[in-house]
Amino acid sequence: MSLRLRLVLAFAAMLALFAVNQAVQLRSDSQRTQTMTTLDRALKRQILMAEIRRRTTDLQRQMALLSQIDSESNQPPPGREIVTADINAVSTDIASLLDLTDGDERPAVVELQRTYAQLAEDWSRFYDYFGSEAGWATAFQVKAEPLAAALIKQIHGLQADQSRHVQEAQARFDAISRTTRRFDLAMFAVSMLASLVIVFFLARYVTSRLAELNRGVTAIATMDLEHRIRVHSHDELGQVGAAFNTMAENLAGSRRELKQANQELLARNGEIERQRERAESLLLNILPADIAAELAERGEVAPRYFEDVTIVFTDFVGFTAQAERLAAEDVIGVLHHYFKQFDDIAARYELEKLKTVGDSYFCVAGLPRRTPSHPVDATLAALEMLHAVSSVTTPAGDSWSVRIGLHAGPVVAGVVGTRKFAFDVWGDTVNLASRMETAAGPNRINVSAAMNQRLKDFFAMEARGRILTKEGKDLEMFEVVGVLPALLAGDGRPPDAFARRYRTYFDKPVTAFPAFLGHGTTPPAAT
Numbered sequence: 001m002s003l004r005l006r007l008v009l010a011f012a013a014m015l016a017l018f019a020v021n022q023a024v025q026l027r028s029d030s031q032r033t034q035t036m037t038t039l040d041r042a043l044k045r046q047i048l049m050a051e052i053r054r055r056t057t058d059l060q061r062q063m064a065l066l067s068q069i070d071s072e073s074n075q076p077p078p079g080r081e082i083v084t085a086d087i088n089a090v091s092t093d094i095a096s097l098l099d100l101t102d103g104d105e106r107p108a109v110v111e112l113q114r115t116y117a118q119l120a121e122d123w124s125r126f127y128d129y130f131g132s133e134a135g136w137a138t139a140f141q142v143k144a145e146p147l148a149a150a151l152i153k154q155i156h157g158l159q160a161d162q163s164r165h166v167q168e169a170q171a172r173f174d175a176i177s178r179t180t181r182r183f184d185l186a187m188f189a190v191s192m193l194a195s196l197v198i199v200f201f202l203a204r205y206v207t208s209r210l211a212e213l214n215r216g217v218t219a220i221a222t223m224d225l226e227h228r229i230r231v232h233s234h235d236e237l238g239q240v241g242a243a244f245n246t247m248a249e250n251l252a253g254s255r256r257e258l259k260q261a262n263q264e265l266l267a268r269n270g271e272i273e274r275q276r277e278r279a280e281s282l283l284l285n286i287l288p289a290d291i292a293a294e295l296a297e298r299g300e301v302a303p304r305y306f307e308d309v310t311i312v313f314t315d316f317v318g319f320t321a322q323a324e325r326l327a328a329e330d331v332i333g334v335l336h337h338y339f340k341q342f343d344d345i346a347a348r349y350e351l352e353k354l355k356t357v358g359d360s361y362f363c364v365a366g367l368p369r370r371t372p373s374h375p376v377d378a379t380l381a382a383l384e385m386l387h388a389v390s391s392v393t394t395p396a397g398d399s400w401s402v403r404i405g406l407h408a409g410p411v412v413a414g415v416v417g418t419r420k421f422a423f424d425v426w427g428d429t430v431n432l433a434s435r436m437e438t439a440a441g442p443n444r445i446n447v448s449a450a451m452n453q454r455l456k457d458f459f460a461m462e463a464r465g466r467i468l469t470k471e472g473k474d475l476e477m478f479e480v481v482g483v484l485p486a487l488l489a490g491d492g493r494p495p496d497a498f499a500r501r502y503r504t505y506f507d508k509p510v511t512a513f514p515a516f517l518g519h520g521t522t523p524p525a526a527t
Helices: 003-067 080-100 103-129 134-221 236-248 252-286 289-298 319-325 328-348 374-390 428-438 449-455 496-506
Strands: 304-316 351-357 360-365 402-416 422-426 444-448 459-468 474-483
Touching: 003 080, 003 103, 003 134, 080 103, 103 134, 134 236, 304 319, 304 374, 304 422, 304 428, 328 351, 328 360, 328 374, 351 374, 351 422, 360 374, 374 402, 374 444, 374 449, 374 474, 374 496, 402 428, 402 449, 428 444, 428 474, 444 449, 449 459, 449 474
Parallel strands: 402 444
Antiparallel strands: 304 360, 304 402, 351 360, 402 422, 444 474, 459 474
């Protein structure tokens, strides 16, 4: 038996014990969940029964008190609206109780509902005839009394049954928990014992063989080429021993020369590999992975057409004035801080950073890997960029403001030049995105009408009307106010409602979601 097979069998045995333990845990968790569900439904039924009993008792008392009032006054009974509301509330509670009831208890609740329907009808008739037809009012009041008593009795019986069900569910949950704890302790003991036995025998086997190999290596290292390692088995350790015996038959000088040559070759290969990895790392920091691979393989990059991407432009408001108030190194430090955060945000939302020009940041979503969710991903990233800028104070004690513009459409992408090359995109989509950024307000995300149509199902949008660009074009523009409040429902990250709509639209999980959203979804105020 080979050493590999021994190790595989040993680990398989330990994994089998672990699998058994996990299976029992899963079964126990399932039973506990079912029991807790039963207990929860029983407690809800108890609460509803108590509420039904209280309201019914109150109504019965009101009817009794009303029957003592002089009904010959030809006046409508007082508080009719309140009593009618209470009667309807009890009907609603009984319907809710019926929804929570299943099994053998359901006929009793149906009977309770039927009894209350008759009782409610008699109470309503009593009110209808009170003050006008005293005889009829008294008849219905008399008819309602035994029904009310029967209803209270039925509720009492149902409450007793629910108390018994709650106790049974609690006892069942406790029994499952005790059994699980005992089994866990037993499996832990068995697993530990089995693991110790397996490790002990494997360790003894391996150490004895390694000791023999160690003696052989020591003999060969001291130039005792007559020494032979005893081969006890044909496993990997035995093969190593045989290999050492073969090595002992070679000339010591040739072995030393070969070893030295191998060491030198490994050192050279290691240095080459380190240089190659460094070059690849630098290239990947400049170009997307697919583009870098094509450039490395062919020495050039063919232009590519992307039919739908989202362009993101950012620009700091009043950067020149801000720069005049700060030292040069502080300006660079603040820009580096912001752009470093922008880089992290772009990577998190799978946006491709193209370049920075002065205080402008230029990135794109939807390339080189095409994805239908790029307008939403880019907008979420833009919201997080706004939050990142608003949460930082400069060394001068003030905050910078940023404008962000987005537009989606087709572009052509490629690498131009042969020295200090850069990956870039071209087309009207890029120009329109730049115009969106220029027309944006401080700490605002400005988008085109086409982008508004693609974002309105996820974000609250505010129409800005038609705005004239510097080229004289009259373009309709919108501002992104924040994620739709209805999509922020749920405790998850991202919220459950947002995640469901995202998966429905794009058939994939949410790429990323800003952590600050949910505590306030509006972009920072304009400064």
